[in-house]
Amino acid sequence: MDVVPDKRERIIAAASRLIVRNGLQCSMAAIAEEAGVATGSLYNYFESKEALVRGVYGRMAEQMTERLSVPPDPAKTPAERVRHYIAEYVDFIWIDPQRARLFDYLENNPLITLADAKDIFGAFVDYAIDMISDGQAAGDIRAGSPTMLASFMRGAIRNALKRRRYNPAPLSDEERTLVADMCWKAMVSERI
Template sequence: MRDKILEATAAMLVEHGTQASMARIASRAGVATGSLYNHFENKDVLIRAVYDNLARVVEENLVVGDDPETDAPDRLARYIDNQISFFWAEPEQASLFEYLSNVPLLPAEEVLSSFERTSQFIRDLLIELQADGWLIEGDVSVMGGFIGGAIRNTLKWQRTLGAELTDAKRDQLREMCLKALRRDQ
């Protein structure tokens, strides 16, 4: 029931922002309003749970298959491939991520806290690549944001245009991200 409520809340946030009432969220989830309050005491708690749930799903999908024994450039390519696959296969999650990024409903510290593990993963990986001389100089948090933003925005427009995401386009998107960050072009 909790998952149904979170899914309904995420959809309602993207469609209606915070204007959706708890009763409308409950109706969308197919549960009684009282049941919704049994899981979440108010809308603020529910919105925090949506952020935390999205952060968990993003982490599970972007860091999946990571092997610290693998060369760092291959790990970065896998992370990029995972982002492309996840945000293409899950348009609702991509829309929610974009909405919550553009219209933050929580203080920045809480949002950063929710996504800390995924952010730390990519920061650590980029720091390792920088130390090895593979990565350009600069702020790795900017680079991590660049990768995610480039991928999500490109996929959003491909989807809007009704385009297919072919293997060639996946390869092109991965290579563009890697070339933008690689020191030796």
């Protein structure tokens, strides 16, 4: 059996592109063609289309975790950590329009259970919850459910940038700062 890790990544990338273009109704044969592999070899990596879509979710979660769930810098205050996270999330969502559209599509048309979502995105979500909880304990972040605050923060950024993509011009530093500042102002406690 030819199970090459790079082939698995090609399959996930192909599935991601086709999901963005055609939705979840894309066929395994179309995914195989897009990936440049035989349809039968897809099943060496993914037992079903559902397993392949879970692989797409998993790859996205890995990217988000690698980029955004970095060990806390002890020199930064909780407020600085949240502000840094917001700025990084803006860049993460803006830099790859394909990934942003895929995330929006999969979030609006979930093919996984809540339990699967917790398994796949757990480390990423837990990092944000802990970061916000630390900010609340320091009095920097407003009171409220850390889970809801983290979801609001990420959703606001994704939606603002989704609308901004209608303009073909690059995102300016002023726009990037505006999105990050609006998000921060929604998160910050009245004390600051």
